[in-house]
Amino acid sequence: MSRVKMIAVDMDGTFLTSQNDYDRELFQELYQKMLEQDVKFVVASGNQYYQLKSFFPEIEKELSFVAENGAYIVHADEEVDCGKIELETVHEILDILGKYENVHTILCGRESAYVNKKEPQEFIDHGSIYYHRLKKVDDLYKVDHDTLFKFALTVPVEQVEEILESLHNELGDKITPVSSGHGDIDLIIPGVHKASGLIKLQNLWGIKDEEVAAFGDSGNDLEMLKHAGYSYAMANGHPKVKEAAKEVIASNNENGVLKQVAILLEDA
Known part of the structure; x- marks a missing residue:
């Protein structure tokens, strides 16, 4: 498979533990590697942009967010796309x-x-x-x-x-x-989901589907997992999500995402 150029993570039940946090030290270490390897890190969640960026106070202005299940997309503090219901x-x-x-x-x-x-x-x-x-x-x-x-x-x-x-x-x-x-x-909005949000960012950066790694645990992650070349469901995920992903990894409380990201960056 191609080398990973984009890593997209759901937050609740995936990147975040049940305590609503993550291993910040390990993430910082891996984030530095992502920067060195020019790998984009995307937060893809159903949650609000203003909530999501609060988890990354030092780097929120550098990151990309596919917030509100793809309805609101922000890259490096600039709006990329905003959905609308009449x-x-x-x-x-x-x-x-x-x-x-x-x-x-x-x-x-x-x-x-x-x-x-x-x-x-x-x-x-x-x-x-x-x-x-x-x-x-x-x-x-x-x-x-x-x-x-x-x-x-x-x-x-x-x-x-x-x-x-x-x-x-x-x-x-x-x-x-x-x-x-x-x-x-x-x-x-019909047709607006995490995968459609990722596609908008991929077009911005010229990244192919097979160069995307996605992580999720719930029904709103299905499109994203089916879309990505590398797709991972959490051990704590919904059965349908495990079926859609190419691999099931350790749970959100066992640092599953960061452990897998470390492997992906090592293989690069």
């Missing part, structure tokens, strides 16, 4: 979500994410872990000043599959529901 469609989706009593909603945009202030405080606190810019509003229908590109839903864990299927049927081709782990479902 307001009419946003309202149609909110109408449908209103029928589900056990679905809690965050509306995601370029400037901020938004949550109805009537939502349970526990849900708002949970949301603020993943959305560092989260504004409480009186009515999601009145959010019209931002570019909106994603819905982030939290549902009871035991109902994820059932609600996913129901949403697929209800939403048709308006928007695509994907599971993003621990009881969370993202509604993303």
Whole structure:
């Protein structure tokens, strides 16, 4: 296979441990090797850009982020691409979500994410872990000043599959529901996902699919893993993800990603 020129990592359940951190010392060492070998490091996550960059305070202005499941792409502090859901469609989706009593909603945009202030405080606190810019509003229908590109839903864990299927049927081709782990479902723009985000960056840098290594654990990583020449599912990943990847590696709590990155850079 070709030499790896891009390494794309999902964050929760993949790069990050259950303690929401990573081996910073080892990463710094490997990041220096990536710079020496001209290997691009891309953070590819369903989470908000402002949250993702907080994990890399020293180098956030150098890195590339495929945030919000591909809806918002930033390289070296510059916006590369930003998706958009038309307001009419946003309202149609909110109408449908209103029928589900056990679905809690965050509306995601370029400037901020938004949550109805009537939502349970526990849900708002949970949301603020993943959305560092989260504004409480009186009515999601009145959010019209931002570019909106994603819905982030939290549902009871035991109902994820059932609600996913129901949403697929209800939403048709308006928007695509994907599971993003621990009881969370993202509604993303059709055709916009982590793989489409990687492709935009590859085009920028002239990197071929077979030169990409991708790491993931959840349903929103499937396209990226199928797309990459080297693809790795975490031992703690969803069965469908393990099936899609070329290799299953150690779990997120066993430093699986960094151990594999060290091997890839050694082989280069």
